[in-house]
Amino acid sequence: MYTQTLYELSQEAERLLQLSRQQLQLLEKMPLSVPGDDAPQLALPWSQPNIAERHAMLNNELRKISRLEMVLAIVGTMKAGKSTTINAIVGTEVLPNRNRPMTALPTLIRHTPGQKEPVLHFSHVAPIDCLIQQLQQRLRDCDIKHLTDVLEIDKDMRALMQRIENGVAFEKYYLGAQPIFHCLKSLNDLVRLAKALDVDFPFSAYAAIEHIPVIEVEFVHLAGLESYPGQLTLLDTPGPNEAGQPHLQKMLNQQLARASAVLAVLDYTQLKSISDEEVREAILAVGQSVPLYVLVNKFDQQDRNSDDADQVRALISGTLMKGCITPQQIFPVSSMWGYLANRARNELANNGKLPAPEQQRWVEDFAHAALGRRWRHADLADLEHIRHAADQLWEDSLFAQPIQALLHAAYANASLYALRSAAHKLLNYAQQAREYLDFRAHGLNVACEQLRQNIHQIEESLQLFQLNQAQVSGEIKHEIELALTSANLFLRQQQDAVNAQLAALFQDDSGSLSEIRTCCETLLQTAQNTISRDFTLRFAELESTLCRVLTDVIRPIEQQVKMELSESGFRPGFHFPVFHGAVPHFNTRQLFSEVISRQDAMDEQSTRLGVVRETFSRWLNQPDWGRGNEKSPIETVDYSALQRALSAEVDLYCQQMAKVLAEQVDESVTAGMNTFFAEFASCLTELQTRLCESLALRQQNESVVRLMQQQLQQTVMTHGWIYTDAQLLRDDIQTLFTAERY
Structure with missing residues (x-):
């Protein structure tokens, strides 16, 4: 019964995908735009490149449905330990791990029961062979000395260059871990070499998922489990700006958009770094349409002053991922x-x-x-x-929990994940197409003079937006300066208070070193908690202020545009962007954990063992203290030097904190504002372009206009049917998901 239901649902998904492809082909043939010199040089939605991407998305979903394949995309920066995490998930080493970018090309890792030794298939190798021929000629002509100035040439790179000079091509098949490592390392070194020699790497040739390398191997954690309908595949994606290739961000976005689910690997020690922020932005863009999970790697580096698991989940769920993921979908782990x-x-x-x-x-x-x-x-x-x-x-x-909650569940329900992915993609496509076509259909019913008036009003709104943008930027800059001035004043007050308390503590030198250590730790812990709480509140208020400033100045433009278009009969089938504050979340705990200066001293109670010895050894930064050193001369602790060292560390910390504060706040807010302004301007420009195209079509002869109206109305109706049926498909799939849990 269950298998029959899956078959029927997959047949329905395939029908809707095929119908969507047919409608997209009809849409390509419709004369919805009029070519000319005034056409905007923008990649607007439903332009030819955008339609090609939608074709690729639908084709990819069809491919996954035919195999009932669930593709779990894994995304993260090089430093987050993405390759190590994939090896941990698979249970054996299938990806090489070295201290440089290793995923210039996406790679599929497919669970294949019984395949104990990994095998790599690289069928679409022709573009790489062409690249090797180009590089062969460049290497003959280039100055090796100059090449060493722009490229790190290690033994792997030297071997690759020798291979290129000898004209050795890549194979289509590699069996075993070491040959696979060699192939993947060579591919990534090829990207670096091509960049250094100013030769374009053929990334576009590997945009289609069926063209990228595929590793087939049995996942150790799934070995011996009951077989289920469907197939589970991991997708190793390139990190943003990996190997110094900024355009890989586009490839990352394309691959994530085609996945059935997304697993983000974040670095516990770098949760608020710029590189991790780029990853978060990429997955937030698709987080609404596919299931999203997060592994917080390197959790083994947690100490008693660091955020614990619950605090990390709350930080990522609430602050970093803006509520797009629940704490239950976040797993702190040590992949290594x-x-x-x-x-x-x-x-x-x-x-x-x-x-x-x-x-x-x-x-x-x-x-x-x-x-x-x-x-x-x-x-x-x-x-x-x-x-x-x-x-x-x-x-x-801590890997057992995500293996059970994510990997086993994904394997058992791979077919349902594939179907749900198709349903969500169909819903998004049909909704966007229906809104766009409805706007264009109404544009053919509006009088030319009214369209001209709407175009003029949009032009005025664009000019007003540009004026207000300068005003808003000035106001926000002023608010940031006020917030930073206030924060720095508070930081100096805390610095003075801590130093005063340290001075009072060291006035009485009769206490033991362990007592002083305990008091210092309590003092510093209290200070860092105070600073952390204050900064959290302070920058939450700043974020609220920035949103209010933007709302007060920019939103009237949005409301005016919507009102004017509504008066002309246009439905609100367009969406202006929402500003997301990107003020950083500061964690002072880890920064305070290393303020104790290194001391080459030993306490006179050196015969004590156990916990006390361990405490003193950490305090004095001598791991072997107390082990076989009874005959060593006893040295006393210089309390004055210790106090000065502590005060110097506190002062240095506060200076560094103030500097990082200014840099991160400015950088985060500036990036957020630039993104918001660009998206808002793009939305206005898109509206203006649609109206101009509608006016150009409206000025055609009446028979052409009537034919266009009929075609658009029929297409709008068909996409409405696709949307309704996709909703029913999604609901049926969700019912099966619910039944599987019980």
């Missing part, structure tokens, strides 16, 4: 620990022991993470101890 633990457990299960660290370097990483930095080679021979350590490391990685 998860990958190492799982690989060790697989080696023990399959081979009965771990390989020698000299043969496989990951074993040393595992031993360091699971056994500690004092591990010895002999420890690896204790298999029970190693097995227990691997299990504990897996538990500490």
